[in-house]
Amino acid sequence: MSKYVIGIDYGTDSARAILVDALSGEILSGKTAAYPRWGKGLYSDAGESRFRQHPLDYLEVLETVLKGVICDCPSKEDILAISIDTTASTPCFCDETLTPLSLKEEFKEDPDAMFIIWKDHTGMEESREINALCHEKGYPYVCHCGNVYSAENYWSKVLHVVRTNEKVAAGAFAAIECCDWLTSVLTGCRDMTSLRPGHCCLGTKWMWAEEWGGFPPKSFFEELDPRLCRIALPEDNFGCDKAAGSLCTEWASRLGLSENILVGVGNIDSYSGAVGGGVRYGTMILNLGTSSCYMSVMPKEIYGTKVLDGVFAQVDGAILPDQIGFEAGLSAFGDAYAWVKKLISWPLQKVKEKDPSLAEAIESDMIASLTEAASLLPEREDAPLATDYLNGRRCPFGDNSLTGTIQGLRLSTTAPELFRAFVEATCFATRAIVDHLTKGGVEINRLVAVGGVAQKSPFVMQMLSDALDRPVEVSSAKDSCALGAAIHAAVIAGLYPSVEAAEDALCPPTSSRYEPHASEILKKRYGKYLEMANLSL
Numbered sequence: 001m002s003k004y005v006i007g008i009d010y011g012t013d014s015a016r017a018i019l020v021d022a023l024s025g026e027i028l029s030g031k032t033a034a035y036p037r038w039g040k041g042l043y044s045d046a047g048e049s050r051f052r053q054h055p056l057d058y059l060e061v062l063e064t065v066l067k068g069v070i071c072d073c074p075s076k077e078d079i080l081a082i083s084i085d086t087t088a089s090t091p092c093f094c095d096e097t098l099t100p101l102s103l104k105e106e107f108k109e110d111p112d113a114m115f116i117i118w119k120d121h122t123g124m125e126e127s128r129e130i131n132a133l134c135h136e137k138g139y140p141y142v143c144h145c146g147n148v149y150s151a152e153n154y155w156s157k158v159l160h161v162v163r164t165n166e167k168v169a170a171g172a173f174a175a176i177e178c179c180d181w182l183t184s185v186l187t188g189c190r191d192m193t194s195l196r197p198g199h200c201c202l203g204t205k206w207m208w209a210e211e212w213g214g215f216p217p218k219s220f221f222e223e224l225d226p227r228l229c230r231i232a233l234p235e236d237n238f239g240c241d242k243a244a245g246s247l248c249t250e251w252a253s254r255l256g257l258s259e260n261i262l263v264g265v266g267n268i269d270s271y272s273g274a275v276g277g278g279v280r281y282g283t284m285i286l287n288l289g290t291s292s293c294y295m296s297v298m299p300k301e302i303y304g305t306k307v308l309d310g311v312f313a314q315v316d317g318a319i320l321p322d323q324i325g326f327e328a329g330l331s332a333f334g335d336a337y338a339w340v341k342k343l344i345s346w347p348l349q350k351v352k353e354k355d356p357s358l359a360e361a362i363e364s365d366m367i368a369s370l371t372e373a374a375s376l377l378p379e380r381e382d383a384p385l386a387t388d389y390l391n392g393r394r395c396p397f398g399d400n401s402l403t404g405t406i407q408g409l410r411l412s413t414t415a416p417e418l419f420r421a422f423v424e425a426t427c428f429a430t431r432a433i434v435d436h437l438t439k440g441g442v443e444i445n446r447l448v449a450v451g452g453v454a455q456k457s458p459f460v461m462q463m464l465s466d467a468l469d470r471p472v473e474v475s476s477a478k479d480s481c482a483l484g485a486a487i488h489a490a491v492i493a494g495l496y497p498s499v500e501a502a503e504d505a506l507c508p509p510t511s512s513r514y515e516p517h518a519s520e521i522l523k524k525r526y527g528k529y530l531e532m533a534n535l536s537l
Contacts, residue, residue, distance in 0.1 A: 011290075428525075431526060454474045
Protein backbone atom coordinates (compact mmCIF):
# COMPACT_ATOMS: atom_id res chain seq x y z
CA MET A 1 0.00 0.00 0.00
CA SER A 2 1.12 3.56 -0.67
CA LYS A 3 2.10 5.90 2.13
CA TYR A 4 2.21 9.63 1.55
CA VAL A 5 4.13 12.56 2.99
CA ILE A 6 4.02 16.30 2.28
CA GLY A 7 7.02 18.61 2.03
CA ILE A 8 6.54 22.40 2.14
CA ASP A 9 9.20 24.89 1.11
CA TYR A 10 8.92 28.60 1.91
CA GLY A 11 11.18 30.53 -0.47
CA THR A 12 11.78 34.24 -0.82
CA ASP A 13 8.85 34.96 -3.15
CA SER A 14 6.48 32.00 -2.77
CA ALA A 15 5.77 28.72 -1.00
CA ARG A 16 5.38 25.33 -2.63
CA ALA A 17 4.14 21.98 -1.39
CA ILE A 18 4.61 18.53 -2.87
CA LEU A 19 2.77 15.29 -2.16
CA VAL A 20 5.13 12.32 -2.35
CA ASP A 21 4.53 8.60 -2.38
CA ALA A 22 7.07 7.88 0.34
CA LEU A 23 7.63 4.31 -0.80
CA SER A 24 8.05 4.76 -4.56
CA GLY A 25 9.36 8.33 -4.57
CA GLU A 26 6.71 9.45 -7.07
CA ILE A 27 5.64 13.09 -6.72
CA LEU A 28 1.88 13.02 -7.17
CA SER A 29 1.18 16.71 -6.86
CA GLY A 30 2.87 20.08 -6.50
CA LYS A 31 1.30 23.45 -5.72
CA THR A 32 2.87 26.92 -5.53
CA ALA A 33 1.45 30.18 -4.20
CA ALA A 34 3.08 33.62 -4.17
CA TYR A 35 2.99 35.86 -1.10
CA PRO A 36 0.37 38.51 -1.99
CA ARG A 37 1.62 41.42 0.15
CA TRP A 38 5.27 40.75 -0.66
CA GLY A 39 4.38 40.67 -4.35
CA LYS A 40 3.01 44.20 -4.05
CA GLY A 41 6.27 45.41 -2.50
CA LEU A 42 4.68 46.18 0.86
CA TYR A 43 6.71 46.72 4.06
CA SER A 44 10.13 46.53 2.36
CA ASP A 45 12.59 49.18 1.25
CA ALA A 46 15.53 47.97 -0.81
CA GLY A 47 17.25 51.34 -0.41
CA GLU A 48 17.48 50.70 3.33
CA SER A 49 18.18 46.96 2.88
CA ARG A 50 14.91 46.36 4.75
CA PHE A 51 13.00 43.26 3.65
CA ARG A 52 9.94 42.22 5.67
CA GLN A 53 7.07 39.77 5.15
CA HIS A 54 3.71 39.73 6.88
CA PRO A 55 2.73 36.51 8.69
CA LEU A 56 -0.63 36.58 6.93
CA ASP A 57 1.23 35.95 3.67
CA TYR A 58 2.64 32.78 5.18
CA LEU A 59 -0.66 31.60 6.66
CA GLU A 60 -2.68 32.21 3.51
CA VAL A 61 -0.31 30.36 1.20
CA LEU A 62 0.07 27.54 3.75
CA GLU A 63 -3.62 26.75 3.49
CA THR A 64 -3.61 27.20 -0.29
CA VAL A 65 -0.72 24.85 -1.07
CA LEU A 66 -1.73 22.23 1.49
CA LYS A 67 -5.31 22.04 0.27
CA GLY A 68 -4.03 21.94 -3.30
CA VAL A 69 -1.90 18.83 -2.86
CA ILE A 70 -4.30 17.11 -0.47
CA CYS A 71 -7.02 17.28 -3.13
CA ASP A 72 -4.76 15.20 -5.38
CA CYS A 73 -4.06 12.51 -2.80
CA PRO A 74 -5.55 9.10 -3.68
CA SER A 75 -6.10 8.33 0.01
CA LYS A 76 -5.94 11.11 2.63
CA GLU A 77 -5.99 8.45 5.35
CA ASP A 78 -2.52 7.38 4.22
CA ILE A 79 -0.86 10.79 4.66
CA LEU A 80 1.54 10.18 7.53
CA ALA A 81 3.63 13.32 8.01
CA ILE A 82 4.26 16.93 6.96
CA SER A 83 7.56 18.84 7.20
CA ILE A 84 8.38 22.48 6.46
CA ASP A 85 11.46 24.47 5.55
CA THR A 86 11.77 28.25 5.26
CA THR A 87 14.34 30.92 4.54
CA ALA A 88 16.59 31.81 7.48
CA SER A 89 17.39 33.60 9.52
CA THR A 90 13.87 34.99 9.28
CA PRO A 91 12.74 35.90 12.82
CA CYS A 92 9.65 37.72 14.07
CA PHE A 93 8.91 39.24 17.46
CA CYS A 94 6.05 37.46 19.20
CA ASP A 95 4.11 37.40 22.46
CA GLU A 96 3.94 34.66 25.12
CA THR A 97 1.56 32.61 22.94
CA LEU A 98 4.07 32.69 20.03
CA THR A 99 1.72 34.99 18.11
CA PRO A 100 3.64 37.39 15.82
CA LEU A 101 3.11 40.95 17.00
CA SER A 102 1.98 42.02 13.52
CA LEU A 103 -1.10 39.82 13.94
CA LYS A 104 -2.19 42.18 16.71
CA GLU A 105 -4.15 45.31 15.87
CA GLU A 106 -1.64 47.76 17.32
CA PHE A 107 1.26 46.33 15.30
CA LYS A 108 -0.43 45.18 12.08
CA GLU A 109 1.28 47.78 9.85
CA ASP A 110 4.64 47.93 11.66
CA PRO A 111 7.38 46.27 9.56
CA ASP A 112 9.48 45.68 12.68
CA ALA A 113 6.69 43.45 14.01
CA MET A 114 6.80 41.28 10.87
CA PHE A 115 9.18 38.56 9.74
CA ILE A 116 12.62 40.00 9.02
CA ILE A 117 13.62 37.88 6.07
CA TRP A 118 17.03 36.41 5.37
CA LYS A 119 18.35 39.17 3.08
CA ASP A 120 17.45 42.05 5.40
CA HIS A 121 20.66 43.91 6.28
CA THR A 122 19.29 46.59 8.60
CA GLY A 123 21.32 45.01 11.42
CA MET A 124 24.67 45.62 9.72
CA GLU A 125 26.00 47.91 12.44
CA GLU A 126 24.81 45.47 15.10
CA SER A 127 26.63 42.61 13.38
CA ARG A 128 29.83 44.69 13.49
CA GLU A 129 29.36 45.19 17.22
CA ILE A 130 28.82 41.48 17.80
CA ASN A 131 31.97 40.63 15.85
CA ALA A 132 34.02 43.32 17.57
CA LEU A 133 32.97 42.16 21.04
CA CYS A 134 33.75 38.50 20.29
CA HIS A 135 37.10 39.24 18.67
CA GLU A 136 38.26 41.79 21.26
CA LYS A 137 37.29 39.64 24.26
CA GLY A 138 38.21 36.30 22.70
CA TYR A 139 34.66 34.96 22.96
CA PRO A 140 34.14 31.87 20.76
CA TYR A 141 30.47 32.51 19.97
CA VAL A 142 30.96 33.33 16.27
CA CYS A 143 33.38 30.52 15.47
CA HIS A 144 30.65 28.35 13.90
CA CYS A 145 29.81 31.05 11.35
CA GLY A 146 33.30 31.45 9.95
CA ASN A 147 34.26 33.88 12.74
CA VAL A 148 32.16 36.56 11.03
CA TYR A 149 28.63 37.02 12.36
CA SER A 150 26.39 38.27 9.55
CA ALA A 151 23.72 40.94 9.39
CA GLU A 152 21.59 38.12 7.95
CA ASN A 153 21.74 36.24 11.26
CA TYR A 154 19.30 36.26 14.16
CA TRP A 155 20.98 38.39 16.83
CA SER A 156 21.96 41.18 14.43
CA LYS A 157 18.31 41.59 13.43
CA VAL A 158 16.89 41.24 16.92
CA LEU A 159 19.35 43.73 18.40
CA HIS A 160 18.64 46.30 15.68
CA VAL A 161 14.89 46.26 16.27
CA VAL A 162 15.22 46.22 20.06
CA ARG A 163 17.32 49.37 19.82
CA THR A 164 15.29 51.24 17.22
CA ASN A 165 11.65 50.37 17.99
CA GLU A 166 10.73 50.74 21.65
CA LYS A 167 7.09 49.80 21.08
CA VAL A 168 7.96 46.45 19.48
CA ALA A 169 10.66 45.80 22.07
CA ALA A 170 8.21 46.45 24.91
CA GLY A 171 5.54 44.21 23.40
CA ALA A 172 7.85 41.31 22.58
CA PHE A 173 8.24 38.17 24.66
CA ALA A 174 10.54 36.42 22.18
CA ALA A 175 11.59 36.39 18.54
CA ILE A 176 10.66 33.16 16.76
CA GLU A 177 12.20 31.78 13.59
CA CYS A 178 9.82 31.42 10.63
CA CYS A 179 10.20 27.63 10.29
CA ASP A 180 9.58 27.14 14.01
CA TRP A 181 6.53 29.40 14.00
CA LEU A 182 4.89 27.62 11.07
CA THR A 183 5.52 24.28 12.75
CA SER A 184 3.97 25.64 15.95
CA VAL A 185 0.92 26.79 13.95
CA LEU A 186 0.33 23.31 12.53
CA THR A 187 0.85 21.57 15.88
CA GLY A 188 -1.11 24.10 17.94
CA CYS A 189 1.90 24.93 20.12
CA ARG A 190 1.28 28.18 21.96
CA ASP A 191 4.10 28.48 24.50
CA MET A 192 7.89 28.49 24.49
CA THR A 193 8.22 25.56 26.89
CA SER A 194 6.38 23.24 24.46
CA LEU A 195 8.11 24.53 21.33
CA ARG A 196 10.49 22.14 19.55
CA PRO A 197 12.74 24.50 17.56
CA GLY A 198 15.11 23.25 14.88
CA HIS A 199 18.77 22.64 15.61
CA CYS A 200 19.61 23.88 12.13
CA CYS A 201 18.55 27.48 12.77
CA LEU A 202 19.76 27.68 16.34
CA GLY A 203 23.16 26.19 15.53
CA THR A 204 23.86 28.18 12.38
CA LYS A 205 22.16 31.53 13.09
CA TRP A 206 21.54 31.83 16.86
CA MET A 207 25.04 31.09 18.34
CA TRP A 208 23.84 27.88 20.01
CA ALA A 209 26.52 25.21 20.54
CA GLU A 210 27.02 22.29 22.89
CA GLU A 211 30.63 23.28 23.59
CA TRP A 212 29.58 26.39 25.53
CA GLY A 213 26.47 24.84 27.03
CA GLY A 214 23.83 26.08 24.59
CA PHE A 215 23.40 29.82 24.09
CA PRO A 216 26.12 32.25 25.18
CA PRO A 217 25.80 33.18 28.85
CA LYS A 218 23.62 36.02 30.05
CA SER A 219 26.74 38.07 30.77
CA PHE A 220 27.56 38.14 27.04
CA PHE A 221 24.17 39.58 26.13
CA GLU A 222 24.36 42.07 29.01
CA GLU A 223 27.71 43.26 27.69
CA LEU A 224 26.33 43.56 24.16
CA ASP A 225 23.04 45.24 25.18
CA PRO A 226 21.08 44.44 28.39
CA ARG A 227 17.80 44.75 26.47
CA LEU A 228 18.59 41.42 24.78
CA CYS A 229 18.24 39.65 28.12
CA ARG A 230 14.49 40.25 27.98
CA ILE A 231 14.18 38.00 24.89
CA ALA A 232 13.00 34.55 25.97
CA LEU A 233 14.97 31.64 24.50
CA PRO A 234 14.06 27.97 24.02
CA GLU A 235 15.68 25.49 26.35
CA ASP A 236 16.44 22.83 23.73
CA ASN A 237 16.49 22.14 20.00
CA PHE A 238 15.92 19.16 17.74
CA GLY A 239 17.05 17.67 14.46
CA CYS A 240 14.81 17.70 11.40
CA ASP A 241 14.56 13.92 11.55
CA LYS A 242 12.40 14.36 14.67
CA ALA A 243 8.70 15.21 15.07
CA ALA A 244 7.64 18.54 16.54
CA GLY A 245 4.19 17.14 17.32
CA SER A 246 0.97 16.13 15.60
CA LEU A 247 -1.47 18.08 13.47
CA CYS A 248 -3.67 20.15 15.80
CA THR A 249 -7.46 19.97 15.82
CA GLU A 250 -7.89 23.34 14.09
CA TRP A 251 -5.69 22.52 11.11
CA ALA A 252 -6.82 18.90 10.88
CA SER A 253 -10.39 20.15 10.59
CA ARG A 254 -9.47 22.90 8.15
CA LEU A 255 -7.61 20.45 5.89
CA GLY A 256 -9.84 17.41 6.38
CA LEU A 257 -6.96 15.34 7.75
CA SER A 258 -6.32 13.15 10.77
CA GLU A 259 -4.88 14.57 13.97
CA ASN A 260 -2.48 11.61 13.96
CA ILE A 261 -0.43 13.12 11.16
CA LEU A 262 3.05 13.99 12.42
CA VAL A 263 4.61 17.41 11.83
CA GLY A 264 8.38 17.56 11.54
CA VAL A 265 10.78 19.97 13.21
CA GLY A 266 11.34 23.02 11.01
CA ASN A 267 14.37 23.39 8.77
CA ILE A 268 16.21 26.01 6.67
CA ASP A 269 15.36 25.89 2.97
CA SER A 270 18.91 25.50 1.66
CA TYR A 271 19.64 22.73 4.15
CA SER A 272 16.48 20.96 3.11
CA GLY A 273 17.49 21.47 -0.53
CA ALA A 274 20.81 19.78 0.18
CA VAL A 275 18.95 16.69 1.39
CA GLY A 276 16.62 16.85 -1.63
CA GLY A 277 19.70 16.97 -3.85
CA GLY A 278 21.24 13.91 -2.22
CA VAL A 279 24.04 15.51 -0.18
CA ARG A 280 26.76 13.10 0.92
CA TYR A 281 30.34 13.11 2.12
CA GLY A 282 32.23 14.29 -0.96
CA THR A 283 29.12 15.65 -2.74
CA MET A 284 28.48 19.38 -2.54
CA ILE A 285 24.97 20.62 -3.35
CA LEU A 286 24.78 23.96 -5.16
CA ASN A 287 21.39 25.46 -4.37
CA LEU A 288 20.93 28.21 -6.98
CA GLY A 289 18.06 30.62 -6.43
CA THR A 290 17.67 34.31 -5.58
CA SER A 291 20.77 33.77 -3.47
CA SER A 292 22.92 30.66 -3.56
CA CYS A 293 23.78 28.21 -0.80
CA TYR A 294 26.50 25.60 -1.13
CA MET A 295 26.22 22.68 1.27
CA SER A 296 28.80 20.03 2.18
CA VAL A 297 29.19 17.47 4.95
CA MET A 298 32.21 15.84 6.56
CA PRO A 299 32.34 12.91 9.00
CA LYS A 300 33.54 14.10 12.40
CA GLU A 301 36.12 11.32 12.61
CA ILE A 302 37.74 12.56 9.39
CA TYR A 303 37.49 16.35 9.75
CA GLY A 304 38.14 16.49 13.47
CA THR A 305 37.47 19.48 15.69
CA LYS A 306 39.07 22.25 13.63
CA VAL A 307 36.97 25.28 12.76
CA LEU A 308 37.18 26.77 9.27
CA ASP A 309 37.28 30.57 9.04
CA GLY A 310 35.37 32.30 6.26
CA VAL A 311 32.41 29.94 5.85
CA PHE A 312 28.83 30.99 6.59
CA ALA A 313 28.17 28.11 8.97
CA GLN A 314 29.90 25.00 10.29
CA VAL A 315 27.64 23.05 12.64
CA ASP A 316 27.49 19.41 13.72
CA GLY A 317 24.27 17.75 12.56
CA ALA A 318 22.93 20.80 10.73
CA ILE A 319 22.52 19.02 7.37
CA LEU A 320 22.82 15.29 8.12
CA PRO A 321 22.76 13.81 11.62
CA ASP A 322 26.19 12.91 13.00
CA GLN A 323 28.09 14.80 10.30
CA ILE A 324 29.57 18.29 10.28
CA GLY A 325 27.56 20.54 7.97
CA PHE A 326 29.21 23.38 6.05
CA GLU A 327 27.23 26.25 4.49
CA ALA A 328 28.64 28.82 2.09
CA GLY A 329 27.13 30.81 -0.75
CA LEU A 330 26.32 34.17 -2.33
CA SER A 331 23.94 36.78 -0.94
CA ALA A 332 22.82 37.53 -4.50
CA PHE A 333 22.79 34.96 -7.29
CA GLY A 334 19.56 35.13 -9.32
CA ASP A 335 18.99 38.50 -7.64
CA ALA A 336 22.10 39.79 -9.43
CA TYR A 337 20.66 38.83 -12.81
CA ALA A 338 17.32 40.32 -11.85
CA TRP A 339 19.08 43.58 -10.98
CA VAL A 340 20.52 43.82 -14.51
CA LYS A 341 17.05 43.21 -15.92
CA LYS A 342 15.53 45.84 -13.63
CA LEU A 343 18.23 48.34 -14.56
CA ILE A 344 17.80 48.10 -18.31
CA SER A 345 14.01 47.79 -18.19
CA TRP A 346 13.54 51.08 -16.33
CA PRO A 347 12.19 52.86 -19.45
CA LEU A 348 9.41 50.26 -19.59
CA GLN A 349 7.86 51.84 -16.50
CA LYS A 350 6.74 54.71 -18.76
CA VAL A 351 5.57 52.29 -21.44
CA LYS A 352 3.43 50.49 -18.84
CA GLU A 353 1.42 53.64 -18.29
CA LYS A 354 0.40 53.63 -21.97
CA ASP A 355 0.45 49.94 -22.90
CA PRO A 356 0.84 47.56 -19.93
CA SER A 357 0.51 44.39 -22.01
CA LEU A 358 3.30 45.43 -24.39
CA ALA A 359 5.64 46.36 -21.54
CA GLU A 360 4.99 43.09 -19.72
CA ALA A 361 5.60 41.07 -22.89
CA ILE A 362 8.96 42.74 -23.42
CA GLU A 363 9.98 42.48 -19.77
CA SER A 364 9.02 38.82 -19.44
CA ASP A 365 11.30 37.89 -22.34
CA MET A 366 14.20 40.07 -21.27
CA ILE A 367 16.30 37.53 -19.30
CA ALA A 368 15.92 34.97 -22.10
CA SER A 369 17.00 37.56 -24.68
CA LEU A 370 19.95 38.70 -22.59
CA THR A 371 21.00 35.11 -22.02
CA GLU A 372 20.86 34.25 -25.71
CA ALA A 373 22.85 37.32 -26.71
CA ALA A 374 25.40 36.87 -23.90
CA SER A 375 25.99 33.25 -24.88
CA LEU A 376 27.02 34.35 -28.38
CA LEU A 377 29.64 36.83 -27.19
CA PRO A 378 33.27 35.86 -27.86
CA GLU A 379 35.58 35.41 -24.85
CA ARG A 380 37.67 38.52 -24.33
CA GLU A 381 40.21 39.20 -21.64
CA ASP A 382 39.33 42.92 -21.72
CA ALA A 383 35.55 42.43 -21.51
CA PRO A 384 33.74 44.13 -18.59
CA LEU A 385 34.55 42.39 -15.29
CA ALA A 386 32.29 42.56 -12.24
CA THR A 387 32.15 41.60 -8.60
CA ASP A 388 28.83 40.18 -7.47
CA TYR A 389 28.45 41.83 -4.05
CA LEU A 390 25.17 43.63 -4.81
CA ASN A 391 23.89 42.40 -1.43
CA GLY A 392 27.24 42.16 0.31
CA ARG A 393 29.53 39.14 0.47
CA ARG A 394 28.32 36.07 2.31
CA CYS A 395 31.60 34.17 1.94
CA PRO A 396 34.44 33.51 1.84
CA PHE A 397 35.05 35.91 4.73
CA GLY A 398 31.64 37.57 4.89
CA ASP A 399 31.30 41.32 4.70
CA ASN A 400 27.79 42.75 4.36
CA SER A 401 29.16 46.24 3.71
CA LEU A 402 30.73 45.33 0.36
CA THR A 403 29.04 46.50 -2.84
CA GLY A 404 29.11 45.28 -6.40
CA THR A 405 31.62 46.77 -8.82
CA ILE A 406 32.33 46.64 -12.52
CA GLN A 407 35.37 47.68 -14.51
CA GLY A 408 36.21 47.81 -18.20
CA LEU A 409 33.13 49.76 -19.28
CA ARG A 410 33.31 51.57 -22.61
CA LEU A 411 30.92 53.55 -24.75
CA SER A 412 30.63 50.37 -26.82
CA THR A 413 29.60 48.18 -23.85
CA THR A 414 26.25 46.48 -24.49
CA ALA A 415 23.54 45.18 -22.18
CA PRO A 416 24.41 41.51 -22.98
CA GLU A 417 28.05 42.23 -22.03
CA LEU A 418 26.88 43.67 -18.72
CA PHE A 419 24.66 40.66 -18.10
CA ARG A 420 27.48 38.25 -18.97
CA ALA A 421 29.82 40.05 -16.58
CA PHE A 422 27.50 39.47 -13.63
CA VAL A 423 26.84 35.84 -14.58
CA GLU A 424 30.59 35.35 -14.73
CA ALA A 425 31.00 37.12 -11.37
CA THR A 426 28.58 34.76 -9.62
CA CYS A 427 30.44 31.80 -11.15
CA PHE A 428 33.84 33.17 -10.10
CA ALA A 429 32.47 33.75 -6.59
CA THR A 430 31.36 30.11 -6.52
CA ARG A 431 34.87 29.04 -7.59
CA ALA A 432 36.35 31.13 -4.76
CA ILE A 433 34.12 29.36 -2.25
CA VAL A 434 34.90 25.87 -3.54
CA ASP A 435 38.62 26.65 -3.55
CA HIS A 436 38.40 28.01 0.00
CA LEU A 437 36.55 25.00 1.38
CA THR A 438 38.82 22.55 -0.41
CA LYS A 439 41.89 24.31 0.96
CA GLY A 440 40.29 24.08 4.41
CA GLY A 441 40.05 20.30 4.21
CA VAL A 442 36.43 19.88 3.06
CA GLU A 443 36.35 17.07 0.52
CA ILE A 444 34.44 18.00 -2.65
CA ASN A 445 34.53 15.33 -5.35
CA ARG A 446 31.15 15.90 -6.95
CA LEU A 447 28.99 18.98 -7.58
CA VAL A 448 25.21 18.68 -7.95
CA ALA A 449 23.16 21.80 -8.69
CA VAL A 450 19.53 22.24 -7.63
CA GLY A 451 17.04 25.08 -7.93
CA GLY A 452 15.40 27.10 -10.66
CA VAL A 453 18.54 28.59 -12.20
CA ALA A 454 20.13 25.14 -12.49
CA GLN A 455 17.21 23.76 -14.44
CA LYS A 456 16.35 26.80 -16.54
CA SER A 457 19.67 28.28 -17.68
CA PRO A 458 22.15 26.09 -19.59
CA PHE A 459 24.18 29.27 -20.21
CA VAL A 460 24.71 29.90 -16.48
CA MET A 461 25.41 26.23 -15.79
CA GLN A 462 28.01 25.93 -18.56
CA MET A 463 29.67 29.13 -17.36
CA LEU A 464 29.67 27.71 -13.83
CA SER A 465 31.32 24.47 -14.93
CA ASP A 466 33.88 26.42 -16.97
CA ALA A 467 34.69 28.76 -14.07
CA LEU A 468 34.99 25.89 -11.60
CA ASP A 469 36.94 23.74 -14.08
CA ARG A 470 34.85 20.84 -12.78
CA PRO A 471 31.84 18.89 -14.05
CA VAL A 472 28.53 20.07 -12.64
CA GLU A 473 25.50 17.78 -12.55
CA VAL A 474 21.91 19.02 -12.33
CA SER A 475 19.36 17.26 -10.16
CA SER A 476 16.12 16.30 -11.88
CA ALA A 477 14.19 17.22 -8.72
CA LYS A 478 12.01 20.18 -9.66
CA ASP A 479 11.51 21.28 -6.04
CA SER A 480 14.55 20.00 -4.18
CA CYS A 481 13.85 21.97 -0.99
CA ALA A 482 10.28 20.67 -0.74
CA LEU A 483 11.62 17.19 -1.54
CA GLY A 484 14.11 17.50 1.31
CA ALA A 485 11.24 18.39 3.62
CA ALA A 486 9.31 15.35 2.34
CA ILE A 487 12.35 13.15 2.99
CA HIS A 488 12.46 14.35 6.59
CA ALA A 489 8.72 13.69 6.85
CA ALA A 490 9.25 10.13 5.63
CA VAL A 491 11.89 9.59 8.30
CA ILE A 492 9.76 10.93 11.17
CA ALA A 493 6.90 8.74 9.89
CA GLY A 494 9.14 5.73 10.53
CA LEU A 495 9.31 4.64 6.89
CA TYR A 496 13.12 4.86 6.78
CA PRO A 497 15.74 4.35 9.50
CA SER A 498 17.79 7.41 8.56
CA VAL A 499 17.86 10.51 6.37
CA GLU A 500 20.52 8.88 4.20
CA ALA A 501 18.34 5.80 3.64
CA ALA A 502 15.40 8.03 2.68
CA GLU A 503 17.63 10.00 0.30
CA ASP A 504 18.67 6.76 -1.41
CA ALA A 505 15.03 5.83 -1.94
CA LEU A 506 13.49 9.20 -2.78
CA CYS A 507 16.10 11.43 -4.47
CA PRO A 508 15.84 11.25 -8.27
CA PRO A 509 18.96 10.88 -10.44
CA THR A 510 20.64 13.86 -12.05
CA SER A 511 19.19 14.87 -15.38
CA SER A 512 22.18 16.52 -17.06
CA ARG A 513 25.91 17.07 -16.68
CA TYR A 514 27.99 20.03 -17.80
CA GLU A 515 31.64 19.40 -18.66
CA PRO A 516 34.15 22.22 -18.23
CA HIS A 517 35.70 24.02 -21.17
CA ALA A 518 38.06 26.21 -19.20
CA SER A 519 40.26 28.54 -21.23
CA GLU A 520 43.37 30.56 -20.47
CA ILE A 521 41.33 33.72 -20.89
CA LEU A 522 38.83 32.57 -18.25
CA LYS A 523 41.64 31.62 -15.85
CA LYS A 524 43.21 35.07 -16.25
CA ARG A 525 39.85 36.74 -15.66
CA TYR A 526 39.34 34.68 -12.50
CA GLY A 527 42.70 35.92 -11.25
CA LYS A 528 41.61 39.50 -11.94
CA TYR A 529 38.31 38.84 -10.15
CA LEU A 530 40.19 37.71 -7.03
CA GLU A 531 42.24 40.90 -7.17
CA MET A 532 39.10 43.04 -7.49
CA ALA A 533 37.49 41.15 -4.62
CA ASN A 534 40.68 41.41 -2.53
CA LEU A 535 40.68 37.65 -1.97
CA SER A 536 43.84 35.60 -1.48
CA LEU A 537 43.05 31.91 -1.84
